[in-house]
Amino acid sequence: MIQLIRGFKDILPEEIMLWQHIEIQASVLLENFGFREIRIPVMERTELFARSIGEDTDIVEKEMYTFPDRKGELITLRPEATASVVRAYIQHRMYNPDPVQKLYTIGPMFRRERPQKGRYRQFYQIDAEVFGVESPLIDAQMIHMLTTLFSRLNITDCTAHINSLGCPACRPEFKAALMQKLTDRMDRLCEDCQRRSVKNPLRVMDCKVPSCREALTDIPSLLNYLCPDCKIHFETVRSQLDTLQVKHEIDRHLVRGLDYYTRTAFEIQTGLLGAQSAVVGGGRYDGLVKALGGPDIPGIGFAIGFDRLAELASRSMPGIAKKPNLFIAALGNAAQLKAFEWVSQLAVSGIQAEMDMSNRSLKSQMRQADRLGSSRVLIVGEQELENQSAILRDMTDKTQISLPFEGLVEKLHSILNSLG
């Protein structure tokens, strides 16, 4: 048997109802907030990701599906969506005439990591980006939008964490101070942190190894190093979250892995997904559009882990199944042909009807109807053919009425529609 690729998965029909539900809730909400959908390709030139995500990140260094196409050009299966959305924004000059654009997209991403709970090599994200808004109000609005989505999906046990990463004006100073501490304490840091100290010192702050945390209890807080502009920005985000009554925590350890983030960084975290605590990650990236060759326009965005969100949502919303409106049980060939006709006509008119095509006993057809959850069964056999009228059984209260063949489909249509 040929099995699917490691870390990939099928989303089966039983799960799809939930996925569609989430997708609808998310897109309705996003559109109410002024976002428009954009669809972008799943592959891009490798260079796009290398330049936007950062050469030294784990994603670019070892997690991307990169290969040469037939002409030898390096292309990559997208590991995230932001880079592509920014590319599209620039390429189609969407900033002209109005730099403000709110875009969202839903689709699969690919990273070649070792799979585990809540982590797949092909996974789905709901991604939203806002370009051209420098105001911190948009930061607060996006976080508010997310918590609203979560509550609409009946997801609790999640917390919004926020932090500020500063900007090119103030981060270097902080980085220098941090490096100083790290160098002093190098011998007390774990191996990973020693490596990180050089490559990406900010990441040392969210190390979970107890000895590292202990060694660094007195590291400087980035929040104390923020320049006046960043400080005001962050405080406005906080106060507006309070205004909107969005519960959130300041998390000084929150550092996003991708190079392009500036100022506000946020995550929505849960304790219900094993080691994968982040369900949403996002933040501001004021320099990215310019870095990718566009005008100097600020941006902010987030990515929701769809698989993780679905996992959480399924706990409060188990098993939504689609049931047929009607099952037609037919006995004998002539009756079966009648049923066949009716099923097709009903389907065309918007009613989901089911039938058995293998000419089984009435008992087994009734059993099948029951299993499918059909609330009504139309029975047609030799007697009914003689009388030219079929029996409609209500499976809940077991009552049966007789319906003449003449005008049957119309009649069923009105009966079943009035049931809702």
Add this chain to the structure above:
RNA sequence: GUGGGUGUAGCUCAGUCGGCAGAGCACCGGGUUGUGGCCCCGGUUGUCGAGGGUUCAAUCCCCUUCACUCACCCCA
């Protein structure tokens, strides 16, 4: 990339200290020659994850490999 756990029927899992492969659920049929759920009776289902080795004999022991799973790393 590193480490732990698990692979037996469609599903959940027993089992054999090496000797013909099991249960529950599900499915199919019957009890009711044309009426579902509950009940009763009967039936189908397996390369015992794959390959190799040891053995008279391997699902069981050994090696290899693949997959799943959890954790580290990292992230959604």
